[in-house]
Amino acid sequence: xxxxxxxxxxxxxVKMPALGLGVFAASAEETAxxxxxxxxxxxxxxxTARSYNNEAxxxxxxxxxxxDRAEMFVTTKxxxxxxxxxxxxRAFDESLGRLGLDYVDLYLLHWPTKDWNATIQSWKAAxxxxxxxxxxxxxxxxxxxxxxxxxxxxxxxxxxxNQIELHPYFAQKPLLAKNRALGIVTEAWSPIGGAIxxxxxDNHGGRKHPLTDPxxxxxxxxxxxxxxxxxxxxxxxxxxxxxxxxxxxxxIAKNIDVFDFALSDAEMAQLDELDTGVxxxxxxxxxxxxxxxxxx
Numbered sequence: 001x002x003x004x005x006x007x008x009x010x011x012x013x014v015k016m017p018a019l020g021l022g023v024f025a026a027s028a029e030e031t032a033x034x035x036x037x038x039x040x041x042x043x044x045x046x047x048t049a050r051s052y053n054n055e056a057x058x059x060x061x062x063x064x065x066x067x068d069r070a071e072m073f074v075t076t077k078x079x080x081x082x083x084x085x086x087x088x089x090r091a092f093d094e095s096l097g098r099l100g101l102d103y104v105d106l107y108l109l110h111w112p113t114k115d116w117n118a119t120i121q122s123w124k125a126a127x128x129x130x131x132x133x134x135x136x137x138x139x140x141x142x143x144x145x146x147x148x149x150x151x152x153x154x155x156x157x158x159x160x161x162n163q164i165e166l167h168p169y170f171a172q173k174p175l176l177a178k179n180r181a182l183g184i185v186t187e188a189w190s191p192i193g194g195a196i197x198x199x200x201x202d203n204h205g206g207r208k209h210p211l212t213d214p215x216x217x218x219x220x221x222x223x224x225x226x227x228x229x230x231x232x233x234x235x236x237x238x239x240x241x242x243x244x245x246x247x248x249x250x251x252i253a254k255n256i257d258v259f260d261f262a263l264s265d266a267e268m269a270q271l272d273e274l275d276t277g278v279x280x281x282x283x284x285x286x287x288x289x290x291x292x293x294x295x296x
Contacts, residue, residue: 023054031247059100078108079292092107111287170280
């Protein structure tokens with residue numbers, strides 16, 4: 001099946017699918033089957049990271065898919081514990097080895113860290129990787145407005161992508177506007193709002209989960225769609241790349257089936273009004289090079 005996602009242009013001319021599959025917290029066993037389901041459903045963007053411990057399965061799934069490598073858009077990320085110029089270069093080589101690929105389409109710094117010099121040196125390593133043609137584009141994750149300014153002032157390449165927590169309950173409108181002004185594509189992790197919250201707590205500013213929000217479910221019923229499809233369509237109409245995580249073949253297929261309907265301006269405004277300003281992931285200012293070692 002041909003990929004169903006439209007393509008968007010990054011600031012260096014590379015084209016990136018507007019929707020992909022994220023594999024955060026997917027086990028090695030789940031990842032292989034999820035990749036197979038995703039590719040057969042038309043996905044061409046797969047997002048992994050060193051800290052997810054499933055790069056090898058992502059590469060295996062792509063090789064076993066029968067789809068030409070050039071049709072795929074593969075993203076992985078530098079682990080915080082590997083920050084620094086030489087360490088970042090070695091870590092990238094190791095990621096390529098686990099993936100079994102000659103290059104990646106997008107390489108991201110996973111977080112800004114309190115060790116800002118290590119962050120800058122890691123970005124300079126990413127610039128070298130880009131210059132060597134082993135990544136087609138480079139970017140960052142979870143960078144705030146001032147951190148983007150500081151990074152750009154200290155480097156030669158403007159990030160192509162800033163991957164951030166973004167969903168209807170945490171819309172990050174000022175950061176989205178900053179990314180746009182800098183020519184940086186915004187990519188949403190946890191785009192449906194549930195990668196960390198299990199739906200039973202009040203991590204969403206006293207609310208439970210966007211999938212059960214009456215505003216979203218009412219819009220979904222009006223379009224004959226699922227709540228997840230409405231949320232993903234909201235991302236697309238906001239020019240945000242989304243990488244929903246699922247290992248369920250039916251949900252994987254439904255998540256990419258969002259390009260044949262449109263939300264009205266009024267419906268988009270209703271979804272925008274759901275923003276609580278409360279994040280469910282870590283605050284980027286609290287992250288250091290020792291953070292998230294439990295994932296490795």
